[in-house]
Amino acid sequence: MVQESLQRLHPGLDVEIVTIRTSGDRGERERLGAFVREIQEALLANQVDVALHCLKDLPTEPVPGLSLSAYLEREDARDTLISRGPGLESLPEGSVIGTGSLRRTSQIANVRNDVVFKPLVGNVDTRMRKLIEGEYDAIVLALAGLKRLGLMEDWGRSEYKELVVWPKSVETIVPAPGQAVLVLETREADAAAIELISPLHHSLTSACSRAERSFLQAFGGGCSVPIGAYAQVNEHGFGMIGCVASPDGKQYLKGNRNGSLDAPEEMGAEFARELGGHGAFEIVQAVLATRDGGIA
Structure with missing residues (x-):
């Protein structure tokens, strides 16, 4: 997608795709920046000129x-439940839901504390196969990934046609900060590369994403903590929904806030402090203490 866009913008430009296997690809997902660190190291070593990342x-x-x-224009940021029939509300008690995301499990547990969660790994096809074969009663995936693979355009004729897709609103499952956003990273001093990719920059996606990441940064937990944030343009500039939850969903704080597109980081940080005043910081600290071996 990016390669084609750049070649269309700059006819004759030679764009080579370099595939780099990261720690996350090797299953070492607990490491901070597991899916990006090796790519960034290659960028700093001048082995590549532009890095493509999922912002989250x-x-x-x-x-x-x-x-x-x-920041490339955002794709659909919703999460979706996929099942062999029932939606989230009608899944039988004790149903097994596959997801590796604490953010998703905590929010689902808040409304369905009678289901069971089981880790889900592998590529999209592997995950779908496990659902079809009955290892799970439902799985939760990012809708953007399915759309980028072209699956949603022809679902009814695909090999997964017997499965049912149940997209969830951003209010029901608040997305991860930066979800469905792809970004291009360069060396700070590489003016030539920055100029080449500048036409691909989407300023509204940038502002909304920066607010979400500022909200996340204020809590200091990264993706290991159940935190959701999603911003979109509205008549006030942009509006944002954010949530913080305990892993079991029993503690769940959610709010909304409007802000100016001129100061997205400030708005995100202020929103975090607002939820923090209702106990969000304590929820995050308890999760981090448990993760790091302390007593929550």
Whole structure:
């Protein structure tokens, strides 16, 4: 997608795709920046000139010498439940739902505390196969990934046609900060690369994503903590929904806030402090203490 866009913008430009296997690809997902670190190291070593990332995989702390130089227009940020028939509300008690995301399990558990969660790994096809074969009663995936693979356009004629897709609103399952956003990272001083990719930059996606990541950064938990944030343009500038939850969903705080497109980071941080005043920081600290071996 990016390769074609750049070649269309700059006829004759030679764009080579370099595939880099990351720690996350090797299953080492507990490492901070597991899906991006090796790519960033290649960028710093001048082995590549532009790095393509899923924004939600990037730690909120910037890497010295690197810059997020273009935010691509956001795809559909919703999560979707996929099952062999029933939707979330009608799944029988004790149903097994597959997801590896604490953010998703905590929000689903808040409304369905009678289901069972089981880790889900592998590519999309592997996950679908496990659902079809009965290892799970339902799984939860990002809708953007299915759309980028072209599956949603022809679902009824695909090999997964017997499965039912149940997209959930951003209010029902608040997306991860930066979900469905692809970004292009460059070396900070590489003016030529930055200029080449600048036409791909989508300023509204950038503003909304930066607000979401500022909200996340204020809690200091990264993707290991059940935190959701989603911003979109509205008549006030942009509006944002955010949530913080305990892994079992029993503690769940959610709110909404409007802000100016001129100061997205400030708005995200202020929104975090607002929820923090209702106990959100305590929820996050308890989760981190448990994760790090302390007593929550």
